[in-house]
Amino acid sequence: MTAVSLTAPAASAGTVIGGYAYTGKLWKADPLPALPQVSSGNASGLARVAAAATAKGSRELRTHQAAAPSWPAGSEGVLDVGRAANVGPVRVTAAPEGASARTAKAPASVKVETADRAGAQAANVDGLLVGLESADGSASGGAVSVAVDYGSIAQAYGGGWASRLHLVQMPACALTTPQYASCRTQQPLETVNDPVTHQLTATVQLPARDTSSGALKLDAVTGSGTAVAAVSDTGGSQGSYTATSLSASGSWTQSASGAFTYSYPIALPASLGGSAPRWRCRTTRSRWTGRPRPATRRRPGSATAGTTRRASSSAPTGPATPTGSPTPATSAGTATTRRCRSVRAPAS
Known part of the structure; x- marks a missing residue:
């Protein structure tokens, strides 16, 4: 055997090893x-950035x-049309020039009566009257411009x-005799709803009085004046809350046995090949019973041919079985079946 040894020189200063x-x-x-x-200023001493x-206009x-x-x-009071004053949440000023409802000179003063919450609800007004x-x-x-401030009740409902006010x-009798249906009729007015100031503004035509008979000349207004109400509509600046039309998404059938079946299609995304099967789910609900019908049978080995008897009252009513055979059990229940299947193969 030959021994091989490797000897590595000790490293010293100035030795180059591996470069x-x-x-x-x-x-x-x-x-x-x-x-x-890098020298810099003290960050904690910097002034805070002022808010934008x-x-x-925003x-x-x-x-x-x-x-x-x-x-x-x-509340109740009299307002001078030429002065900026309020009676409760109501302000009355002269109608703007060119207003469609302006058919006569505006009166110099207007009597304003604001109904309380109970009085407004009695006239079928869930708002201000x-x-x-x-x-x-x-x-x-004459025509006047009526502004109603709804800021105190802006969050009454969600x-x-x-935004839909x-x-x-309405007829003036809405404040005195709201129990009559003719006093609760409403005619929409062209209204400007300012969400910043919470004001509703519209031009209102005050009725003229016939001095000969004392009757008013405006069909929609009765009494010696008129009434204005702030009510909600089905839509506003925040969207529409009108009920959408119903569209059938499924179909149902009823069988002669009373089984009710409801089926509806399921939309599937398109496959990679560009086509997909049509799937439909069906739910069937029916009641079933295993109770046999009452029947009669001949007595085996009876001496009198043709003699029949009913099954014993202690056993379930049903067709009699031969002697020694077990009595059939009766059962009943409700069955609900749900099944989804493809109704058409994908196009080739």
Whole structure:
């Protein structure tokens, strides 16, 4: 046997091993060498960035806070049309030039009566109800601009209720005799709903009084004035809440035995090949019973041929079985079957 030994020379300073020169110093983890730093200002002393100002014509974004509605109490007063004043949530001014309802000169003053919550609900108004009447003693009516502030009840209901509010005109008797159906009729008015100021504005035609008979000349208005109500519509700036039309998505059948079957199609995404089978699910519900019909049988080995008897009352009613045979059990229940299947193979 031949022995082979390898001898490696000890490394010394100045020795080059694998391209690296050994200087006789070993690397140590600590202490770490100082790292270069860039001098800068103190970040904690910097002034905070000022909040961006709200753009003109827009509103500041704030967290919504629910507020309980405050329904106005009943009030009454006289307003001068030429002055900016309110009676409760109502303000009356002269109608704008060119208003479609402006057929006569506006009265100098208007009597305003605001109904309370109970009075408004009695007239089938789930909102605000206001009575208007000319107070200057003139026989002729006139058009006025009526603004109703709904800010105190803007959050009375959900579903964008405030955005769906509009004004309707009602007979004046809605405030006095709301039990009559003719006093609860409503005629929509062309309304401007301002969500920022929470105001409803519309032009209202005050009725003229016939001095000969004392009757009003406006069919939709009875009494010595008119009434205006703020009620919700089916839609507004926040969307429409109109009931959608119903469309049948399935079909149902009933069999002669009373089984009710309802089936509906299931839409499947297109396959990679561009076609997909049509699937339909079916639910069938029916009642079943295993109770046999009452029957008679001959007595085996009876001396009197043709004699029959009913099954014993202690056993279930049904066709008799031979002597020694077990009595058939009766059962009943309800069966519900659900099944989905392809109704058409994919196109080739």
